[in-house]
Amino acid sequence: MDNDFPELPEVSDDENFEESFEHMNESDYRSLVYLYFPDDETARQLAATLAMHHHEVVCFDAADELQSAIVVRAPQALVMDIDSPAGQIARKKMGNRVISNFPIIYISAIDDFMQRLAAVREGAEGYFLKPLDADALSARIDEKIARNEVMAYRVLVVDDDEMLASYYEAILSSAGMHVKAINDPVEVLDALKKFKPELVLTDLNMPVCNGLEMAQIIRQNNRYLDIPIVFLSSDTQKEMLAIETGADDFLSKPIDPEKLISTIASRAERYRNLRKQR
Template identity: 30%
Template sequence: PLPPSPHSPLSSARLLIIDDDAVLTEQLELEAIAWGLQVEVTNNLTAARVAIASHPPDIILLDLSFPDPEENGLTLLSQLSEQKSKIPVLVFTGQNQLSSRVEVARLGAYSFLQKPISPTDILKAVTVALNEPKEAKVMVVDDDPELLEFLSALLQPWGLQVTTLADPQRFWEVLEAATPDLLILDVEMPGYSGIELCQVVRNDLRWSQLPILFLSAHTEAQTVQEVFSVGADDYIRKPIVESELIARVLNRLERSPLRRELATTRKLEAENTLPP
């Protein structure tokens, strides 16, 4: 197989390895350099924090077990999860308890890799993570300009690229130009309703799997049933609760069939970019 292209994410990406197993980290470092990565290794969490603060990496490999009885890899993972600028963290550990897996997932790690695992398989996982789209794209359609401004300001700090549209008449041209990963529609708008726009999207094979969330002040069962009957994935009532909207948007993006399909494609590409 061909080595990574000099234009691939691997050719300039910085990998931080945090593990106190000197033999394993040496093997990983040599392998990662052969893949074109810039590598830094730390054997404790204090040094890792310094490295992250001084020169943030593009991706982190984190073990969970360290000699310090006061903290472990989960401590650092929790701290990283609170930062708005997210660095993908791949946990690789000898622990295999369900409780550890649940905690790692809850703290937002990109993946859980079970030791023993070969350096090649670890770097395949790194490649997939580096090829993930850095910004998910969200399109919001609502005839209220103030709400559009509010939603844009709310979602952008979470690493989302937001396209807003107040005129439903321009919906199709903006949809095709923006190519969103998720669509948010108001139910009632002049010209075309959100329900009609949802039907149009679902009738096109290119967009049939696009996650669609509806916004509406209406809470009656008939409206809720109607939006789900035309293919909505979720329904959020106005006035909007900020934390609820963010959680639902991020959840839908994570579960999006389009993004899962892209991740599968990236995994196959990674398997074909092994160095000789």
């Protein structure tokens, strides 16, 4: 399954993660922006302007459709008109969303302290007044997307079941992570070297080389002694064995998407912080 992000170039051991982004061509992708506006004409006009600023824009006027679209493919940013009753409904739904890594920007004609305070408490990362300055909005979207790109975790998924690997890849990609999926554990060392993940998510039961054996192979290399390894399995009796082998976490199948995202994010963030302290 293709990610929303372009494939990163291979980098040498001397190059760090941030430097690899310098090799990316800005024309390789258009950032995905969702617009939620009850007024179709306003949405069309704004969409046309944002498209000129190299954004891929999808418009919504129904909160349920927006919520479903986010699960399938999360945007890099969401812009919402919150003044109408429909806007208030969507606002509440977004407050309870599972995938929450993308910035939300509110659009409103109301300019008072309490309204802005409510927006801050709801996690909105921008508050633009009507009539809307589309150029300023585009600049804010670019700023927020650039910040999130730096924070995107790199996750290597290993599962011999191609459908499951693609499923995990889709969930984590929709949460803004850079994901590479492989179906043969024999390829893991090459993938570690070239992709430079910040976490390995692997199935426990695989032919040729199971997850426990693969984890031991990874830990043989001093470079990967502390990279987080998270196991997936329906066999909970092997949880302690996995931990003893070097796993950092164990998730039982069937996997809850919210639990998967939160576990991967927390483990990867801890690993990134440890690396910064060295």
